[in-house]
Amino acid sequence: MMVFWAVILVVLFVLLFRWIEGNRTHERDAGNQRAIELLKERLARGEISEEEYERLRRRLED
Structure with a gap:
């Protein structure tokens, strides 16, 4: 019974x-989307x- 509760x-x-x-x-994805906007x-x-723009966008997407 103890094993059951542990699981x-x-x-x-x-x-x-x-x-x-x-x-x-x-939350991180939402923040990145706002930054890209x-x-x-x-x-x-x-x-x-x-x-x-491309350089910064790539940095945000990594």
């Missing part, structure tokens, strides 16, 4: 960890060149 506890910890990591990934706006206004 349940481990499974719950694994699920909790995966859920937390999933949320962090989603800002880069697009700066490119459209002529504040940065196409080369600089």
